[in-house]
Amino acid sequence: MNITTERFKETARQELANAHTQKFLQILPLRLASRRDSAYQSFPDPETAHRYGQAVRDESIQRLPELLQVFETNAITNGARVFWAEDSRAANGYIVELAKRQGVSYVTKGKSMVTEELGLNEALAQAGIETWETDLGEFITQLLQRPPFHIVGPALNIPVEQIRDIFLQKGVIDTPTTDPVALGMAARRFLREKFRDLQMGITGVNMAVAETGTVINVENEGNIRLNKSSPRILVCVMSLEKVVPTLADAMHMLRVLCRSATGQAAGAYITLDSGPKRSDDIDGPEELHIVILDNGRSAAYQDPKTREALRCIRCGACLNACPVYGKVGGYPYGWAYSGPMGQVLTPALQGLGKTGDLIRACTLCHRCKIICPAGIDHPSLLLYYRYKDVVGDRALGGSGTGWRERFVHTLLSVAGSDHRLWRLLAKIARLAANRFRSGDRIHSIPNGPRGWFSSRDLRALPAKTFRERWAQMDQKRN
Amino acid sequence: MKRVSLFIPCLVDMVLPHIGESTVKLLRHLDCESTYHPEQTCCGLMSFNSGFRKEARRLAQHFIRVFENDEWIVSPSGSCVNMVKNRYMELFDDDPVWFARAHDLSPRVHELSQFIVDHLGVEDLGGTRHAKVAYHESCSTLNALGVSAQPKALIRSVRGTELVELTGADICCGFGGTFANSFADVSTALVRQKAQYFLDSGADLLVMCDPGCLLNIQGYLDRHHPGRRALHLAEYLAGSIGEKAQVAT
Numbered sequence: 001m002n003i004t005t006e007r008f009k010e011t012a013r014q015e016l017a018n019a020h021t022q023k024f025l026q027i028l029p030l031r032l033a034s035r036r037d038s039a040y041q042s043f044p045d046p047e048t049a050h051r052y053g054q055a056v057r058d059e060s061i062q063r064l065p066e067l068l069q070v071f072e073t074n075a076i077t078n079g080a081r082v083f084w085a086e087d088s089r090a091a092n093g094y095i096v097e098l099a100k101r102q103g104v105s106y107v108t109k110g111k112s113m114v115t116e117e118l119g120l121n122e123a124l125a126q127a128g129i130e131t132w133e134t135d136l137g138e139f140i141t142q143l144l145q146r147p148p149f150h151i152v153g154p155a156l157n158i159p160v161e162q163i164r165d166i167f168l169q170k171g172v173i174d175t176p177t178t179d180p181v182a183l184g185m186a187a188r189r190f191l192r193e194k195f196r197d198l199q200m201g202i203t204g205v206n207m208a209v210a211e212t213g214t215v216i217n218v219e220n221e222g223n224i225r226l227n228k229s230s231p232r233i234l235v236c237v238m239s240l241e242k243v244v245p246t247l248a249d250a251m252h253m254l255r256v257l258c259r260s261a262t263g264q265a266a267g268a269y270i271t272l273d274s275g276p277k278r279s280d281d282i283d284g285p286e287e288l289h290i291v292i293l294d295n296g297r298s299a300a301y302q303d304p305k306t307r308e309a310l311r312c313i314r315c316g317a318c319l320n321a322c323p324v325y326g327k328v329g330g331y332p333y334g335w336a337y338s339g340p341m342g343q344v345l346t347p348a349l350q351g352l353g354k355t356g357d358l359i360r361a362c363t364l365c366h367r368c369k370i371i372c373p374a375g376i377d378h379p380s381l382l383l384y385y386r387y388k389d390v391v392g393d394r395a396l397g398g399s400g401t402g403w404r405e406r407f408v409h410t411l412l413s414v415a416g417s418d419h420r421l422w423r424l425l426a427k428i429a430r431l432a433a434n435r436f437r438s439g440d441r442i443h444s445i446p447n448g449p450r451g452w453f454s455s456r457d458l459r460a461l462p463a464k465t466f467r468e469r470w471a472q473m474d475q476k477r478n
Numbered sequence: 479m480k481r482v483s484l485f486i487p488c489l490v491d492m493v494l495p496h497i498g499e500s501t502v503k504l505l506r507h508l509d510c511e512s513t514y515h516p517e518q519t520c521c522g523l524m525s526f527n528s529g530f531r532k533e534a535r536r537l538a539q540h541f542i543r544v545f546e547n548d549e550w551i552v553s554p555s556g557s558c559v560n561m562v563k564n565r566y567m568e569l570f571d572d573d574p575v576w577f578a579r580a581h582d583l584s585p586r587v588h589e590l591s592q593f594i595v596d597h598l599g600v601e602d603l604g605g606t607r608h609a610k611v612a613y614h615e616s617c618s619t620l621n622a623l624g625v626s627a628q629p630k631a632l633i634r635s636v637r638g639t640e641l642v643e644l645t646g647a648d649i650c651c652g653f654g655g656t657f658a659n660s661f662a663d664v665s666t667a668l669v670r671q672k673a674q675y676f677l678d679s680g681a682d683l684l685v686m687c688d689p690g691c692l693l694n695i696q697g698y699l700d701r702h703h704p705g706r707r708a709l710h711l712a713e714y715l716a717g718s719i720g721e722k723a724q725v726a727t
Contacts, residue, residue: 013663323650327667361661363654363668364527366621380568386529401529409525413533416519417540426492441700451662455669456697459493466491466498470514473502 001119001147005334005346008357012328021329024157029320035263036317036371042265043255053256054375056249057311060241064301064310067210067243068292074213078275080288087295092123094291095202095235099129102233104199108191110217110224111135112204113151113314114239114293116336117349120202132194134223136187143170149330151338152261152316157329191223201227201285205238206314207253208290211246214274215290218258218267225269234276234285239293241310253313256373260315300348303395305384309344311374316341318368318378324361333358340368340378344385351397352389359385423467430461480598482510483548485587487558488520489689497689500716501554501590507719508598510550517544523561526569527655535576538566542579550597551587554712556619556688559589564622589619591687591711595628602635605718612644612681614672614695614708616688620648629687629711636718644684645675653694669698677703684708 015021043049072082085091121131133142137155141148143166148154160178167173173186203224207216215236217224228234244250258264277284300306319325319339330338337345347355359382368378392400415421436445437460444453482505486498505512522537545551553559566580594600611633619625633641652668676684686692695708
């Protein structure tokens with residue numbers, strides 16, 4: 001998919017002016033967040049469950065190279081075929097080639113952010129292979145050709161009238177309706193046809209279990225289960241950080257994942273696949289292909305700090321907690337991953353060249369860090385990226401900084417190390433700012449912080465600093 | 479009697495010095511002896527948050543030199559306390575000598591309300607002030623320092639004061655330092671929301687523990703809702719004990 005991370009501010013402005021987006025954002029993230037909070041209360045000890053999940057992800061990432069090898073060995077023993085894809089091109093190439101070799105004319109897909117990352121649908125289309133998204137939300141965004149608005153609910157923001165219109169246009173329904181149930185049933189009927197003679201299904205992976213070689217998917221619509229059980233060939237695409245050590249670890253991660261994502265104790269369908277159909281199985285795919293995607297992750301792994309972004313389990317809880325996401329929604333983040341998880345993951349994979357706004361579009365409120373079931377310290381990571389960007393770090397593709405900003409911070413640090421100079425600077429700043437006062441307010445400063453004054457005043461700076469007032473208080477006392 | 483070293487953030491020193499004065503007044507009321515190092519400048523928060531670590535280190539080293547012999551370091555700013563208490567160690571993570579000095583300093587730095595409630599063991603200042611108050615949970619204070627019960631207990635203890643419910647009390651006001659300027663549209667949407675929740679709460683005053691939030695929220699109120707007031711917890715509490723403090727002087 002197209003990366004538009006560098007247009008964050010522009011897209012954010014559009015979304016802030018979009019009345020529908022704003023109305024929607026007033027309701028949904030808050031509702032999801034409160035559902036998550038109450039679901040967590042169903043743990044006997046929520047805080048311990050939270051920390052246990054973080055510990056599982058900690059171990060998973062620390063042991064990542066070894067766990068991946070164990071996973072591969074066990075998956076192969078189970079009869080799966082494992083393909084290591086270095087980048088999107090390799091992954092798409094493998095899948096397209098497989099589809100062509102098998103002579104399939106179309107594939108179905110379960111919702112997966114990793115295939116959004118790959119731009120797999122576009123790659124298949126170029127090879128003349130049709131793709132049908134089978135998750136209702138993803139189906140809608142596919143028909144509308146929109147990027148996902150939320151990693152858990154890609155079409156959460158689409159008004160029902162728009163769904164009606166596109167369904168009519170694409171022949172999913174014949175008679176107009178805005179009844180959500182009727183629309184859902186129509187999509188189900190439409191997609192059921194695609195499953196009937198399905199040759200090849202593609203899904204993402206929520207978790208891969210090293211000790212058993214199992215891939216696990218969580219969903220609420222049953223479409224992933226159909227994707228996995230009805231075709232002759234099943235392709236499961238996983239980004240390489242999805243592995244966990246044991247089945248017991250996976251069970252705990254499912255508990256925190258479902259609670260964090262949708263406020264459920266468990267998703268309606270949780271599917272575990274250990275290899276393709278065996279001779280005594282009644283159904284299942286004849287071939288199971290597991291594509292393990294790197295796409296910059298090994299490089300990110302080299303740096304113990306950026307490695308932290310790989311802990312993410314894609315629950316989306318940080319999106320619902322984030323004040324910035326809560327105002328601008330998912331589009332400004334410009335790639336498959338939005339909200340705080342996108343802000344830490346996208347720069348790790350894409351570098352800092354186009355993500356300068358992404359790493360700064362944060363007030364450092366820490367809510368994401370507190371809510372994260374994987375134990376990511378997003379604020380700390382964003383501060384690290386900012387540092388790497390300012391110094392023009394080569395590995396991350398930092399772009400350095402303008403002379404003006406550098407001058408300000410150099411001046412701050414020089415003056416701040418000598419309190420006499422600091423006082424002088426403070427005095428100059430006060431005199432300069434107060435030149436623009438009207439009464440006791442400053443409404444704007446020419447060539448000053450325009451963004452600040454676009455909606456806020458500043459009170460005229462007081463004649464005496466605290467230090468000067470302290471000297472007087474001190475004198476009075478003695 | 480505790481001897482308190484005042485950590486007055488640069489923003490308070492230059493822009494909001496009355497918060498510093500209120501802090502002194504409160505500490506005097508609590509029988510603490512305040513000291514103030516006139517050599518203090520800026521903790522480096524802004525440089526650190528902007529990615530200028532080399533510059534932030536220089537400021538942090540200056541801060542540590544100035545404060546490292548003090549036993550109780552108290553500041554009326556959650557975000558600056560978080561910087562010194564938690565971020566300094568991150569800033570010096572590859573410098574064992576300065577890391578150790580930052581690590582050593584960390585447990586001695588306290589946010590004002592936390593110091594009063596947790597370390598002085600005082601939850602009631604004995605003041606009186608007739609007002610309906612809403613409390614804004616500043617992000618650094620709440621999420622980074624875990625301080626929330628303390629300021630609310632202190633507000634509740636004031637005779638004649640009613641602490642009212644504030645919708646979205648723990649949602650960011652949109653300040654975020656340079657964020658407020660460089661992402662002005664998003665920041666404005668957030669501060670507008672905060673102001674609206676404040677107006678809806680029916681409170682007379684919006685009280686908080688961070689001068690950054692205060693600058694932002696008051697700046698927005700001044701422009702769009704003149705006459706409505708936000709103020710720092712220290713100011714609110716100092717106002718409630720007005721007379722007794724004068725007697726004590």
